[in-house]
Amino acid sequence: MNLYELNQLAIQFRLDIGINLNDPIDFFPVITNKIKNLTIVFLDMPEDISGACNIINSQKIMFINSYHSKGRQTFTAAHEIFHLFYEKPIFTICNVNSDDEIEKRANQFASFLLLPTGALYNYKKENNIIKWDLNSIIDCEQYFQISHEALLYRLMFHDEITKDEFNSFKPKIKYHAIRRGYGLSLYEPYIDKNYTIGNYARLVEKAFERDLISNGKREEYLLQSYLQDLVYNLEEL
Numbered sequence: 023m024n025l026y027e028l029n030q031l032a033i034q035f036r037l038d039i040g041i042n043l044n045d046p047i048d049f050f051p052v053i054t055n056k057i058k059n060l061t062i063v064f065l066d067m068p069e070d071i072s073g074a075c076n077i078i079n080s081q082k083i084m085f086i087n088s089y090h091s092k093g094r095q096t097f098t099a100a101h102e103i104f105h106l107f108y109e110k111p112i113f114t115i116c117n118v119n120s121d122d123e124i125e126k127r128a129n130q131f132a133s134f135l136l137l138p139t140g141a142l143y144n145y146k147k148e149n150n151i152i153k154w155d156l157n158s159i160i161d162c163e164q165y166f167q168i169s170h171e172a173l174l175y176r177l178m179f180h181d182e183i184t185k186d187e188f189n190s191f192k193p194k195i196k197y198h199a200i201r202r203g204y205g206l207s208l209y210e211p212y213i214d215k216n217y218t219i220g221n222y223a224r225l226v227e228k229a230f231e232r233d234l235i236s237n238g239k240r241e242e243y244l245l246q247s248y249l250q251d252l253v254y255n256l257e258e259l
């Protein structure tokens with residue numbers, strides 16, 4: 023699959039879940055809403071593992087490193103979508119810097135999914151960007167909620183910035199974002215602990231409501247997936 027085909031695949035995926043090509047995506051709520059059989063587990067993982075995925079009984083499951091920034095977690099989720107939707111359903115672990123061809127392809131797909139090429143050039147035109155600088159780059163990554171590093175790679179990929187510019191724009195992003203009036207949410211984890219969102223809780227609650235499992239079993243399943251809030255903290259929710 024070449025880069026043009028990967029971009030087309032990402033565009034088609036956006037259209038299939040009803041997201042316009044030029045719009046930013048609030049990624050986790052949107053995929054949790056649109057992909058009904060998807061469960062996302064945030065997990066304490068080593069720094070160099072970005073995520074993993076598997077398909078069990080037609081349920082799509084992705085694991086995301088709970089230490090990474092929201093930008094990185096979003097990119098990982100988009101990367102796992104490539105494995106879950108366009109490859110054979112086998113358990114896959116994804117390293118941060120892998121040279122594996124499939125991993126590189128999943129990264130390209132993720133980049134195109136979060137920021138279609140047309141959307142990038144549209145944004146550039148609408149904002150009268152002649153030459154990318156740190157101001158326009160931070161504005162753009164905040165608008166599309168894409169990680170700083172992913173946007174820099176993407177701009178270098180399109181020859182919009184040089185390797186030297188990449189290196190000079192990369193460091194101290196939190197400092198540069200705060201100075202430009204942005205909050206830090208993109209650069210800190212979306213969920214920073216072991217936690218599960220998506221279809222799993224819906225399946226457990228449905229099974230309990232239909233008397234297919236006892237309350238003891240329900241609690242066991244919820245605790246196994248780090249949803250202790252639903253077992254112990256109901257008063258506070």
Ligand SMILES: [Zn+2]
Pocket residue numbers: 101102105114115116117124125128
């Ligand atoms: Zn992967």
